[in-house]
Amino acid sequence: xxxxxxxxxxxxxxxxxGWLKDTLPADMVERVKTGKRLPREDFLNxxxxxxxxxxLAQMWPVEHGGTGxxxxxxxxxxxxxxxxxxxxxxxxxxxMLGPVIIKFxxxxxxxxxxxxxxxxxxxxxxxxxxxxxxxxxxxLKTKAVRDGNEWVINGQKTWTTFAHFADHIFVLCRTDPNAxxxxxxxxxxxVPMDTPGVEVRPILTLEGEHEVNEVFLTDVRVPIExxxxxxxxxxxxxxxxxxxxxxxxxxxxxxxxxxxGIKAAARNxxxxxxxxxxxxxxxxxxxxxxxxLMGLEVFNNRMIAAAxxxxxxxxxxxxxxxxxxxxxxxxxxxxxxxAGPYAAPDLPEAFDPGWNGEAPGPEFAxxxxxxxxxxxxxxxxxxxxxxxxNIAAKALLGL
Amino acid sequence: MDFELSEERQMLKDTADRFIREQCTIDxxxxxxxxxxxxxxxxxAEFCELGLAGALIPADAGGFGGTxxxxxxxxxxxxxxxxxxxxxxxxxxxxxxxxxxxxxxLEQAMEGxxxxxFAHYEPEGYYxxxxxxxxxxGGTLSGRKAVVINGATASHLVVTARAAGDATDTDGxxxxxxxxxxxxxxxxxxKSIDGPHVAEITLNNxxxxxxxxxxxxxxxxxxxxxxxVSAEAVGAMEVAKDVTLDYLKERKQFGKPxxxxxxxxxxxxxxxxxxxxxxxxxxxxxxxxEADRHTREKNVSAAKNTIGRAGRLIAEETIQMxxxxxxxxxxxxxxxxxxxxMIDHLFGDTDHHLERFIxxxxxxxx
Numbered sequence: 086x087x088x089x090x091x092x093x094x095x096x097x098x099x100x101x102x103g104w105l106k107d108t109l110p111a112d113m114v115e116r117v118k119t120g121k122r123l124p125r126e127d128f129l130n131x132x133x134x135x136x137x138x139x140x141l142a143q144m145w146p147v148e149h150g151g152t153g154x155x156x157x158x159x160x161x162x163x164x165x166x167x168x169x170x171x172x173x174x175x176x177x178x179x180x181m182l183g184p185v186i187i188k189f190x191x192x193x194x195x196x197x198x199x200x201x202x203x204x205x206x207x208x209x210x211x212x213x214x215x216x217x218x219x220x221x222x223x224x225l226k227t228k229a230v231r232d233g234n235e236w237v238i239n240g241q242k243t244w245t246t247f248a249h250f251a252d253h254i255f256v257l258c259r260t261d262p263n264a265x266x267x268x269x270x271x272x273x274x275x276v277p278m279d280t281p282g283v284e285v286r287p288i289l290t291l292e293g294e295h296e297v298n299e300v301f302l303t304d305v306r307v308p309i310e311x312x313x314x315x316x317x318x319x320x321x322x323x324x325x326x327x328x329x330x331x332x333x334x335x336x337x338x339x340x341x342x343x344x345x346g347i348k349a350a351a352r353n354x355x356x357x358x359x360x361x362x363x364x365x366x367x368x369x370x371x372x373x374x375x376x377x378l379m380g381l382e383v384f385n386n387r388m389i390a391a392a393x394x395x396x397x398x399x400x401x402x403x404x405x406x407x408x409x410x411x412x413x414x415x416x417x418x419x420x421x422x423x424a425g426p427y428a429a430p431d432l433p434e435a436f437d438p439g440w441n442g443e444a445p446g447p448e449f450a451x452x453x454x455x456x457x458x459x460x461x462x463x464x465x466x467x468x469x470x471x472x473x474x475n476i477a478a479k480a481l482l483g484l
Numbered sequence: 485m486d487f488e489l490s491e492e493r494q495m496l497k498d499t500a501d502r503f504i505r506e507q508c509t510i511d512x513x514x515x516x517x518x519x520x521x522x523x524x525x526x527x528x529a530e531f532c533e534l535g536l537a538g539a540l541i542p543a544d545a546g547g548f549g550g551t552x553x554x555x556x557x558x559x560x561x562x563x564x565x566x567x568x569x570x571x572x573x574x575x576x577x578x579x580x581x582x583x584x585x586x587x588x589x590l591e592q593a594m595e596g597x598x599x600x601x602f603a604h605y606e607p608e609g610y611y612x613x614x615x616x617x618x619x620x621x622g623g624t625l626s627g628r629k630a631v632v633i634n635g636a637t638a639s640h641l642v643v644t645a646r647a648a649g650d651a652t653d654t655d656g657x658x659x660x661x662x663x664x665x666x667x668x669x670x671x672x673x674x675k676s677i678d679g680p681h682v683a684e685i686t687l688n689n690x691x692x693x694x695x696x697x698x699x700x701x702x703x704x705x706x707x708x709x710x711x712x713v714s715a716e717a718v719g720a721m722e723v724a725k726d727v728t729l730d731y732l733k734e735r736k737q738f739g740k741p742x743x744x745x746x747x748x749x750x751x752x753x754x755x756x757x758x759x760x761x762x763x764x765x766x767x768x769x770x771x772x773x774e775a776d777r778h779t780r781e782k783n784v785s786a787a788k789n790t791i792g793r794a795g796r797l798i799a800e801e802t803i804q805m806x807x808x809x810x811x812x813x814x815x816x817x818x819x820x821x822x823x824x825x826m827i828d829h830l831f832g833d834t835d836h837h838l839e840r841f842i843x844x845x846x847x848x849x850x
Binding site for chain 2: 086087088089090091094157348362363368369371372373375376377379380381382383384386387390391401403404407408471473474475477478481482483484
């Protein structure tokens with residue numbers, strides 16, 4: 086047993102770290118680290134940098150232009166990227182649709198879509214959740230009916246992240262309303278957003294930001310060949326995609342950066358003339374979550390090692406999601422509390438790139454409450470933590 | 485990264501698991517804790533014959549193990565079987581004895597012929613490791629030692645004492661060898677709520693041999709102990725979880741297994757989350773036990789703190805989710821719950837190790 090990184094992994098880590106240092110533009114890092122609203126161009130520029138290094142498609146096998154990375158390489162990369170202040174990779178085309186097309190798509194679909202995902206000619210979003218289908222995704226009602234050589238789609242999707250940036254959406258539709266079980270009779274369809282009948286309306290999240298949307302589909306017509314996999318077998322694809330959504334679910338890199346941020350912030354906040362960081366009550370909460378993160382990191386690495394190269398992780402990822410989001414939300418809570426009274430003033434304009442106004446209190450305090458509220462989503466999305474407990478109870482405990 | 489055990493360690497684990505599963509029944513444990521020694525002498529002899537005591541002792545001191553990984557592997561197995569035989573006092577005493585080159589005593593101990601104990605904590609010291617007021621002067625010791633595991637049965641006691649300095653100085657501390665029956669040695673034995681016998685020890689100008697082992701050895705001894713009982717807790721928590729899960733599937737109320745209730749399913753999953761997280765930190769502490777002092781101490785404190793928190797949750801949930809049956813002596817689960825909770829009282833509790841972790845972590849940031 087050896088819990089340290091191998092020589093190869095350490096060399097890879099140094100390579101990634103050096104490359105990020107040389108490649109990331111300072112203004113982009115500044116925007117990411119200060120939590121600015123990132124323009125679409127930042128994602129596209131970041132993708133272009135990764136593309137030129139051959140590091141864009143991290144979940145794809147080498148023969149399709151992917152990195153073919155081992156799970157530990159992926160984990161190292163994720164951690165370095167967060168630490169360096171790079172944007173996230175927009176996951177919908179690269180990490181979700183790509184693997185689905187590689188596994189279930191026709192040769193024509195692979196030839197057509199994969200290069201366009203890689204080149205960013207297509208910007209994808211995910212049409213899964215509906216107003217009446219959240220945790221119970223299989224109860225979705227958006228329907229698609231065949232009419233000659235076309236599918237006609239009617240329904241409504243929600244929580245669609247980046248639909249306002251995207252030019253394509255993959256949509257789970259009910260194609261057989263009479264199937265014996267709700268999981269049967271679902272199909273996986275690809276829809277250009279400029280098709281007549283597609284309408285995107287913003288949803289403002291509780292802190293007032295626009296990340297997610299509603300997508301209305303009214304008599305939307307797409308060619309019959311826009312189905313991936315077999316008709317009425319879309320649930321298999323939907324589940325396969327969700328296993329990729331689960332990789333990196335422990336959020337180790339984010340959590341480490343979050344704790345580093347708390348320490349930097351609390352060193353400069355004074356309580357009774359002493360740094361908050363040295364306050365015993367504050368230090369105790371921070372110490373506990375630091376320890377929890379040490380356990381989470383090893384737990385995550387154990388699961389990565391158990392899955393092996395190229396395998397989707399198993400039901401244990403449900404445990405990682407629960408613990409990972411608990412740690413993240415706890416760090417966010419500690420950060421919000423560290424801001425003290427200055428957690429309250431809210432300056433939405435401060436998150437516009439190029440803002441050079443003055444924060445009323447400590448600079449970090451501008452983000453503290455927003456981030457806390459925004460990340461309440463993490464225990465809800467991707468299968469709520471209660472759904473994860475249902476999955477683990479059934480799959481791991483046999484209950 | 486590599487999470488596989490080496491072939492030798494896998495064999496050691498298989499041997500320990502099989503023997504403990506077949507031999508260490510709860511009835512034998514109850515008998516043992518009623519005996520004068522507090523353990524089953526025949527069982528201890530068999531453990532020694534299998535080499536499980538030797539696995540705790542480094543090769544250069546006559547054993548064939550002694551690393552963090554060996555310690556955690558053996559103690560996790562012991563935890564699964566709720567073993568009360570004197571592995572822990574043997575491990576503790578072995579650290580300063582190995583440092584002093586006393587392979588003679590260690591060889592006798594791992595063959596089962598000699599019983600050892602490590603007497604360190606004092607009545608006024610709470611969990612402060614540096615707090616030692618027992619005095620060493622002119623080849624004798626005087627002072628009082630608290631809650632010494634195996635203290636009354638041991639033929640040889642390693643006793644910490646101070647030749648110089650104030651109560652919490654690390655300088656001036658040393659380890660001394662005292663033989664049972666030595667003049668001025670008074671030992672009062674007590675049963676404990678969770679298994680092994682413990683003793684209050686008074687030394688009054690008691691002759692002792694200086695082992696030449698100072699604070700570094702004492703700190704490493706206590707760390708080895710903390711790692712050992714953390715691993716023991718992982719084994720015990722695993723069984724507590726399994727027994728509870730079985731009960732959830734068997735016990736019927738309102739016409740269905742109680743495990744069909746989502747509220748219990750989710751709490752069971754939370755136990756699993758905490759168990760696997762705790763197992764992970766203990767693995768880290770075991771794997772870095774031979775690293776530099778700072779890393780070793782920080783990771784052991786992280787492990788012990790995690791065990792304290794996860795242990796309390798799992799022990800309390802084990803009792804609560806069983807209901808009344810877990811309040812009885814007759815049933816097995818509460819004995820696991822007791823051991824898991826009481827491990828928090830060894831080598832510093834949850835708060836002690838959180839405080840210590842914070843201090844070590846801050847030293848890193850500075």
